[in-house]
Amino acid sequence: MTKLSLIDLGKSFGATPAVQNVTLALQPGEFVSLLGPSGCGKTTTLRMIAGFIKPTAGRIEMNGALLSSPSQVVPPEKRGMSMIFQSYAIWPNMTVGQNVAFGLKLRKLGAAETNERLDRMLDVVRLKHLKDRYPAELSGGQQQRVALARAIVIEPEVLLLDEPLSNLDANLREEMRSEIRRLHDAFRITTVYVTHDQAEAMVTSDRIVVMNHGRIEQVDDPVSMYTRPKTRFVAGFIGRTNFLDGRLDGGSIAFPGFTVRADLAPDAGSLTRDASFAVRPQNIVIHRAAPAGGNSGWWVQGRIAERAYLGEYWEYVVRPADADLRLRVIAAPGEVYAADESVWLEIDPRSIARIPSPEGTAL
Amino acid sequence: MSQAQLTDAPTIATTRRRTFEPLLLLWIALAVALLFLVVNPLFRLVQLSLQDADTGAFTLANYAAAYGRERYLVAMWNSLALGFWVTVLCLIFAVPLAWAVARTDMPAKGAVRLLVLGAFVTPPYLGSIAWILLAGPNSGWLNRVWMALTGADHGLFNIYSFAGLVFNIAIYSFPYIFIFTSAALDVVSSEMEDAANILGAGTLRTTFRITLPMVMPAILAGAIVTFLEAIALFGTPALIAIPARFNVVTTQLLQFFGQPIRAEVAAAYAVPLLLITVALFGVQRLIIRRRGFIALTGKGGDRRTIELGLWRWVMLGYALFVLSLSVVLPYFVLAQAALSKAWGRGLSLSNLTLHNFTYLLFEHETARQSVINSFTYAAAAACIAMTLALSIAYIVSRRLLPAAGVLSFVAMAPFVVPGIVLAIAFYAAYAPPPLALYGTATILILAFATRFLPIGYANAHAAIRSINPEMEDAVRILGGGRLLAIRRVLVPLMQRSLIGAWLLVFIPATRELSTAMFLYGPNTRTMSVMLMDMSEEGNFETLAALGFMLLASTLVIVGLATSLLGRDFMLRRERG
Numbered sequence: 014m015t016k017l018s019l020i021d022l023g024k025s026f027g028a029t030p031a032v033q034n035v036t037l038a039l040q041p042g043e044f045v046s047l048l049g050p051s052g053c054g055k056t057t058t059l060r061m062i063a064g065f066i067k068p069t070a071g072r073i074e075m076n077g078a079l080l081s082s083p084s085q086v087v088p089p090e091k092r093g094m095s096m097i098f099q100s101y102a103i104w105p106n107m108t109v110g111q112n113v114a115f116g117l118k119l120r121k122l123g124a125a126e127t128n129e130r131l132d133r134m135l136d137v138v139r140l141k142h143l144k145d146r147y148p149a150e151l152s153g154g155q156q157q158r159v160a161l162a163r164a165i166v167i168e169p170e171v172l173l174l175d176e177p178l179s180n181l182d183a184n185l186r187e188e189m190r191s192e193i194r195r196l197h198d199a200f201r202i203t204t205v206y207v208t209h210d211q212a213e214a215m216v217t218s219d220r221i222v223v224m225n226h227g228r229i230e231q232v233d234d235p236v237s238m239y240t241r242p243k244t245r246f247v248a249g250f251i252g253r254t255n256f257l258d259g260r261l262d263g264g265s266i267a268f269p270g271f272t273v274r275a276d277l278a279p280d281a282g283s284l285t286r287d288a289s290f291a292v293r294p295q296n297i298v299i300h301r302a303a304p305a306g307g308n309s310g311w312w313v314q315g316r317i318a319e320r321a322y323l324g325e326y327w328e329y330v331v332r333p334a335d336a337d338l339r340l341r342v343i344a345a346p347g348e349v350y351a352a353d354e355s356v357w358l359e360i361d362p363r364s365i366a367r368i369p370s371p372e373g374t375a376l
Numbered sequence: 377m378s379q380a381q382l383t384d385a386p387t388i389a390t391t392r393r394r395t396f397e398p399l400l401l402l403w404i405a406l407a408v409a410l411l412f413l414v415v416n417p418l419f420r421l422v423q424l425s426l427q428d429a430d431t432g433a434f435t436l437a438n439y440a441a442a443y444g445r446e447r448y449l450v451a452m453w454n455s456l457a458l459g460f461w462v463t464v465l466c467l468i469f470a471v472p473l474a475w476a477v478a479r480t481d482m483p484a485k486g487a488v489r490l491l492v493l494g495a496f497v498t499p500p501y502l503g504s505i506a507w508i509l510l511a512g513p514n515s516g517w518l519n520r521v522w523m524a525l526t527g528a529d530h531g532l533f534n535i536y537s538f539a540g541l542v543f544n545i546a547i548y549s550f551p552y553i554f555i556f557t558s559a560a561l562d563v564v565s566s567e568m569e570d571a572a573n574i575l576g577a578g579t580l581r582t583t584f585r586i587t588l589p590m591v592m593p594a595i596l597a598g599a600i601v602t603f604l605e606a607i608a609l610f611g612t613p614a615l616i617a618i619p620a621r622f623n624v625v626t627t628q629l630l631q632f633f634g635q636p637i638r639a640e641v642a643a644a645y646a647v648p649l650l651l652i653t654v655a656l657f658g659v660q661r662l663i664i665r666r667r668g669f670i671a672l673t674g675k676g677g678d679r680r681t682i683e684l685g686l687w688r689w690v691m692l693g694y695a696l697f698v699l700s701l702s703v704v705l706p707y708f709v710l711a712q713a714a715l716s717k718a719w720g721r722g723l724s725l726s727n728l729t730l731h732n733f734t735y736l737l738f739e740h741e742t743a744r745q746s747v748i749n750s751f752t753y754a755a756a757a758a759c760i761a762m763t764l765a766l767s768i769a770y771i772v773s774r775r776l777l778p779a780a781g782v783l784s785f786v787a788m789a790p791f792v793v794p795g796i797v798l799a800i801a802f803y804a805a806y807a808p809p810p811l812a813l814y815g816t817a818t819i820l821i822l823a824f825a826t827r828f829l830p831i832g833y834a835n836a837h838a839a840i841r842s843i844n845p846e847m848e849d850a851v852r853i854l855g856g857g858r859l860l861a862i863r864r865v866l867v868p869l870m871q872r873s874l875i876g877a878w879l880l881v882f883i884p885a886t887r888e889l890s891t892a893m894f895l896y897g898p899n900t901r902t903m904s905v906m907l908m909d910m911s912e913e914g915n916f917e918t919l920a921a922l923g924f925m926l927l928a929s930t931l932v933i934v935g936l937a938t939s940l941l942g943r944d945f946m947l948r949r950e951r952g
Contacts, residue, residue, distance in 0.1 A: 063853055064853075090854075100847075104865050115851070116855060
């Protein structure tokens with residue numbers, strides 16, 4: 014049973030498409046993030062799910078019933094969802110208790126049940142002692158928890174979160190993203206979470222949807238998204254990465270400044286003439302000396318072009334001989350190399366991802 | 377929430393239709409209201425000016441009549457000269473004051489700001505009455521002091537002159553430039569000045585080369601508003617220019633309304649005033665947009681006050697001099713006259729009486745009614761204007777309907793219509809049958825509401841824009857409708873700014889003269905009209921008492937509003 018379906022969903026503002034061909038199905042209790050740079054259409058998609066924006070193409074269904082299509086839209090108040098806004102949107106004219114109980118009162122649950130659920134919820138988010146305070150008297154983290162409590166207490170069909178942590182400072186953000194995941198594990202509410210922060214998405218989500226220019230680039234669980242990016246955009250957006258754009262030439266692949274054995278490449282059988290790969294900086298190992306007959310990997314000779322010490326690790330930029338290519342490499346704090354030192358890099362082909370070649374680029 | 381509700385497709389379709397229609401109906405209602413209040417009167421004004429009074433046939437004869445006589449053209453020239461000199465004098469008054477208050481360590485800044493606010497809320501015609509008592513030839517207080525000191529046989533000042541008119545208007549118009557300039561100075565970062573200082577420029581050079589040029593667009597914008605206020609003002613010229621035997625546009629317009637009423641000639645004569653105003657506000661917008669406040673926006677960092685040393689006392693002296701001309705002296709003589717049996721006998725216990733007030737309130741035929749009229753009309757007008765303004769602002773800021781921008785344009789349009797022109801336009805549209813509203817309370821209230829609709833709209837729009845739409849979205853996603861969101865969240869959050877906006881309409885409406893002067897009837901005199909009537913009788917004691925009541929009630933309302941809404945609520949200027 015699918016909880017929430019977006020089917021070929023699209024939205025244009027005038028002639029400008031904001032969201033195109035978005036198709037996605039959420040299972041009951043699933044936590045899915047929409048991740049992408051600003052302007053990628055993720056918030057527009059979320060607001061279409063909420064019913065604030067009417068789609069110009071496709072449809073949205075919940076529990077098999079139509080919610081939105083270009084011709085009809087169920088208004089937000091009839092969807093049984095709830096949402097946490099970027100600004101929190103805590104009503105400053107109501108106390109914490111009144112804010113959280115608002116949705117319960119609208120559902121006419123009766124005083125006893127309303128109070129019981131309110132108290133239980135405030136307990137869960139550790140705000141019971143602040144029940145009669147006004148929002149202006151709360152810290153940012155506490156306001157955030159009021160927003161969470163207000164949205165979750167009604168046990169919505171679907172919970173929507175619109176960059177809820179972007180106004181918090183770094184420490185609080187880490188705490189709150191774990192809190193969000195904890196509440197999700199406790200209540201198992203189907204959740205759509207919009208963010209531009211990949212760490213937030215990876216910590217909280219069962220699946221991540223990476224969006225760019227209004228389209229879905231890839232839908233995957235966090236591990237696959239990181240280790241097996243399917244597009245150049247995803248490889249570059251999630252974590253840091255080196256792009257290797259080469260050309261297949263017989264049994265080897267020629268990259269700028271070095272050549273490697275083609276048969277070691279992932280999915281070597283399907284290689285075409287232009288071959289591109291993404292490799293993470295921590296998956297490249299630096300060596301002082303040439304390999305002693307090691308044929309199990311790809312080896313690159315180069316020089317240290319830049320280096321920076323960041324305490325937890327060294328970051329080197331290595332340039333293969335006579336090429337413009339710059340390979341970013343991360344090494345343990347003890348592995349010290351001097352600027353301009355000649356080094357050998359070892360790339361494990363099992364840890365690299367095949368990605369489409371850049372369009373119209375010739376080597 | 378039940379799933380059954382969501383799977384019920386017919387329910388969905390009907391809800392959709394139900395939420396759509398009220399909004400469309402509201403749009404139509406607002407459009408009709410604006411057509412009635414703004415579009416139709418202005419259309420009728422132009423139409424009237426192009427029609428023969430008897431036959432209704434198209435003619436240019438009204439324009440020929442309006443510009444065919446030399447004295448009509450002289451009046452027009454007088455208005456332009458008046459506007460120019462008032463603006464010059466206001467710049468001399470306002471710019472140093474604004475700079476001193478915004479950027480220097482001049483003492484008693486709070487008191488200076490308060491007195492500027494006092495000048496701003498004083499009806500100019502009351503100031504004129506006070507200055508007639510102060511600088512009337514020979515009998516005015518200042519002249520009597522002068523004659524007593526020097527032994528001269530005639531006074532030094534004559535308020536009944538062109539110079540007197542310029543002066544009298546300027547002391548109540550300079551707050552416009554003050555507000556524009558100090559608002560701009562408030563956002564000029566000290567770092568801009570520091571950058572000049574570090575390169576070797578001293579305080580004086582920095583002020584003239586960096587600070588003032590940066591706020592020049594604001595000063596110009598304020599100067600344009602001042603010019604337009606001066607040429608559109610009716611009360612002061614009526615009190616001073618007419619006895620001095622010269623006319624400006626506004627007094628000439630009133631004469632076209634004498635018996636027999638030549639409204640079509642007045643309409644033709646008023647059209648250029650309207651065009652000048654529209655054009656200059658266009659220029660003002662260009663100035664603000666082009667030079668912009670772009671360099672001035674942003675946080676701007678801390679603002680350091682400039683230390684003037686001993687000069688700060690000179691600045692304070694100048695400020696108090698200007699403000700005593702517009703506030704201290706006039707208030708004093710008005711109070712003195714209002715409490716005197718005969719104002720010329722000066723301050724003595726035997727001269728003291730409250731009879732002027734009891735006479736007005738209990739003996740005079742129409743004075744008490746005029747007080748009641750002023751406040752009820754103003755309250756009704758403020759309610760109408762705010763209802764319209766809020767509805768339009770809500771539709772516009774939440775983008776509920778596609779063509780909402782048209783509504784906001786029309787709602788702001790009266791801003792460029794001088795009060796006197798609006799009055800003639802209302803006369804043209806609603807004095808004749810079938811409505812025949814001339815002289816009724818209805819036409820006065822509607823004209824006041826229209827005149828101050830832009831103030832209400834600008835404030836309502838700012839208030840609504842300051843509230844994040846997510847506040848309402850949060851109500852809706854939790855299951856509340858739009859009306860619930862407005863009732864439970866929007867209205868409580870905007871309460872204070874709405875009261876402020878209501879007062880900003882109410883206060884000027886209580887003392888509006890130029891619109892009322894052309895539309896009132898025997899039973900619908902307002903205090904302002906009453907004052908003009910009484911000034912012709914020359915009974916200055918009762919006149920001062922009536923003026924004093926108007927002033928005192930205004931000050932009480934402004935005082936209440938200030939304590940409720942913050943010190944600067946009337947001197948603030950919306951930027952952007």
